[in-house]
Structure formats: structure tokens, C-alpha cells
Amino acid sequence: MNNIKEYIESGVLETYVLGAASKEEERELMRLRKQYPEVNKTLATLEADMERIAGYMAVPPPPDMLTRIENNINDLVITPDTDIMRPLKKEWRDESEESKNRYIEVEAESNYMRLHKSWKWVFAAVFVLGKIFLATAIYFYLESRQATQQVQELKLENKALRHP
């Protein structure tokens, strides 16, 4: 950057503190602020300006607002985790703990039960085997009835032959 003063005067720093700068501009600014103390100083001044503008507009919230927020949060999660500001804290957090917090635990008895999907093949096999067993049972029942009838007929024939 040949002329850092020109860069500061371009309005890019104002655009940045308002969150309207492009990613390329942000990257360039991050690089330049390390290199040029005047960029850093100007950014600090703009930060103070931003605080002043926001502070000027401030309107005191009602006293119960924080309670409302906390109640809302408690309704959503059982184990509230309030480290919402520092990214570094996330790094050492246990993955299993994180996945646990993603769900809401509900203490209620359900009339339904959940099964693994593989059980559907077991149920299908039991159903098919049941049908085969039923068909076999019917077949042997009919066979047995027919055999009984034949025995009865043979007995009658035999009787007739003995006593003509």
C-alpha cells in the first residue's frame, strides 16, 4: 500500500466497522492494521464512535426482560450452556457432550416403542415361516382326514367280506 493515508481516507474502515465490507476488504484491512499503527488507531476511534451511537439510542428494557429470556432458554435446554462468546472454549469440549446437548430430553412415558430397522427382516421371516407352517398344517390335516376316511371304508369292506 503506497499511501496509507489515502487508504484510511477512502472510507473502507467505516464500511468495515459497520459490517458492510467485503471479505477481500476485511482480509486486506487485517493485514494492514498489523503493518500500520495508524490503521489500528483509526479503527479504535471508529469502534468508540460505534459504541457512542448505540449508547445514545439506548432505551432501558423492562426489568422482567432478562427473566423472560432465561425462561425461554430453560424451556429449550435442560443443561444450559452460556459460553456463547468465546470460540476457544468450543475446542476442548467433548464431542459426545455436544451431541447430547443438541437434543431436548423429555420426561414422559410413551405408548410406542422404537426398534432397530434390522428387526423388520426378522418380522418378515417370522411372517413367511408362519404362513408356511399354517399351509403345512392344513395339508397334513386334510391328508389325515382322507386317510381316516379310507380306513373307515376299508373296515366296512372288510366287515362285509367276513359276513357276506
Added chain:
Amino acid sequence: MQDEIRVNEYIIPMAQNYNNNFPSTDQPTNLRGLYAQYADKLLGYLLALVDNRQVAEDCVVKIFTHISSLTKALPASSYSDTWNVLTMLANKEVESLTAAGNECKTVVNNITYIGSHKYLSQMNEAQRLVFCGVYYHRKSTAALAMELNMPEQQLRLRLKEAFTIIREVKDE
């Protein structure tokens, strides 16, 4: 597209620029701290955009509740980083209010608000249009330049002038 970055990936790109060397005030590390520092400012900001105080208060509650459920951390490197995320969430709330048929205000057209505003009342029309467009309505400089039919570089200069006025008013 700058708008896409700011709306859809708002946490990520800002957090990527995380830098603790930023010369600014200490940022709060928990919900109560965040609330103590920003709730009143956020309510004031929303009241500039929404007519109804109850609606504005509900928006603040929704925003802070939403923040607590974010899986990504808020950028805590500077006041403006955190404030920009909060105002962006506020604008999303205002957008959904508008979509639901509620009447929301365009700050630059609100003569009463501007007349009573210590800083906005000192700006000329061009400076005010640019400042309100970016600060209150979270428009990107490129989109606003197109809307105002003004070169982007010129728009940024108006923005710079607006900040100079804010600083001068303080110094008076």
C-alpha cells in the same frame, strides 16, 4: 454477494476474522454480561425500526434467546463485531415482521426521529441516506450504491463524513 455473507453466514465469516488484538473494550463472556451491555442499545435500535414498543421488546427477547442456541460462538473481538451481529439479527426480525404485514419504519423517512436525533439531525441528506441505509437497514455498500445511483467510492466517502459528524458532535 455481500448480502449473502451477511445474512446466511453471518456468524462464520466474522468469527473467522477473530482477533484478540483489537483495541476495544472488554466483551462479555456470558448471556447476562451480553444482556447487560447490549440489551438497552438493541431495544433502542429496534424502536427506530418498529413502531410498537411491545413488538420491539419481543424482538429483543427472541434475539437473545436465539443467540444462546447458536452452535457457533459470537465474535467477541470488538464492540462493533458483536453489535453488528446483534443488529443483523434485529434486521432479520424486522424483515419477518414486515413479511407478516406489520408496519416497520424506514429511518431516513422518519422526520420526527431524525429531527430529535443528536447525530442524524446534523448530517446532510446524502450522508443520512448512506448512514441509515448501512447502519439501520444493514444494506451492503454495493447494493446501496446501486439503489442511490451513486458510485460506491463516493458512498463510502459520505459514510466517512457521517462518522466525522458523529465525532464532532461528541466534541462539542
